[in-house]
């Protein structure tokens with residue numbers, strides 16, 4: 001019985017097919033009756049003029065039809081005035097986005113970690129850009145019932161998910177009644193956050209892990225043919241599919257062969273390949289083999305090295321021989337800012353991991369006969385339709401890594417996103433032993449490894465403690481928001497190995513700083529061993545130049 005299985009059973013009993021309960025925070029709408037007009041806003045002014053005209057027309061009709069004298073102001077209905085609290089963050093626009101017909105103002109709080117703005121498409125209005133923690137108001141004027149689209153117009157943000165709708169209902173009169181309760185109130189443009197609801201939402205999203213979703217990325221691509229001369233033939237089709245990025249949330253993913261990440265292409269050094277690409281996208285494409293040595297005309301950069309592969313059915317065959325080992329990736333180069341982050345990325349590897357067998361680092365010796373229990377890719381993304389994700393899924397749909405106590409695991413991080421991601425693994429230090437596929441002369445242990453766009457780092461760790469250990473990007477807005485955990489989080493689940501003796505290892509990587517000289521595995525690089533060969537107790541003897 002593993003923790004993962006228990007969670008799966010628990011979720012199955014909840015009845016919701018997606019295991020995804022409604023965790024919408026308590027509505028935060030504040031009504032005002034005396035909102036001061038902002039003269040600088042033409043949209044607001046236009047709204048006032050149109051509103052006045054509308055009221056005038058109603059009055060005129062009443063006069064004509066009823067033949068009665070009408071003293072305008074007395075008969076005109078009081079117009080509701082509503083301020084809607086809106087949150088803007090990477091990459092979503094949130095809040096209880098409803099208001100009664102009438103004057104509406106958006107009060108936008110940037111709860112993210114980078115600049116945002118929010119506008120209303122139908123009205124042609126856009127707020128000023130506001131930094132993290134900042135607040136800005138956007139008066140919209142008098143709105144008729146309907147659905148209005150909110151979006152952030154900072155490049156790439158709408159595409160990454162910063163779009164939502166504001167629903168204006170027809171019950172303006174009812175809202176006016178409610179407005180009296182808070183009008184002229186405590187001056188806070190919003191109630192206190194519902195802390196209990198936030199806690200409940202966090203716990204609920206975390207207990208939903210691991211959530212089942214349709215589709216799984218990184219399958220290993222088998223050759224469709226191996227020619228007589230040994231050439232391996234692979235087929236890739238670029239196509240747009242619906243991809244369940246988190247439970248119940250389907251997005252339009254741009255894919256190779258319908259999965260995110262794309263299928264892994266795993267080769268041996270010296271292999272010749274032919275890769276047939278069919279482009280079913282609406283725009284041209286090409287494939288760049290990132291970190292892989294190829295002839296120039298196979299580098300996949302239209303128009304320099306080839307023509308674009310035509311949209312809607314165009315084809316192209318890449319053909320080259322891999323002469324060197326590589327830990328690379330393949331991705332679209334044309335309009336990569338959109339195509340790649342929408343899902344067009346995959347692993348391209350040649351050769352074996354350059355594991356430093358038998359070598360000692362910071363007092364920890366990697367076994368000569370080490371067998372890696374699991375070797376997996378961890379592809380990072382943060383934008384496009386896929387958004388903040390690990391291997392094409394957002395928590396709780398991310399896949400846990402289930403292993404046994406004592407297992408060694410090798411992970412390669414590939415950053416196909418637009419931002420850096422410091423990847424933090426709880427409990428188990430990671431030995432960084434290759435960068436962009438190049439074996440390091442001096443591997444090093446970390447608990448947090450920053451991975452920039454385009455980089456690959458390959459690490460090794462040994463899981464000798466039982467339990468569920470989370471593993472996540474440490475930019476906290478990439479993993480948590482007010483309605484719970486999401487994005488770049490998964491976990492290592494270490495199951496107990498009967499009879500496992502944690503002391504059967506000369507130095508435990510999880511507490512190697514407690515090791516005193518002599519306890520370490522035989523090595524000339526034992527921790528704290530002074531350069532002058534003394535016992536190290538009198539550190540003042542050692543000078544920086546070693547004399």
Ligand SMILES: [Cu+2]
Pocket residue numbers: 420421422473474475478488
């Ligand atoms: Cu991150």
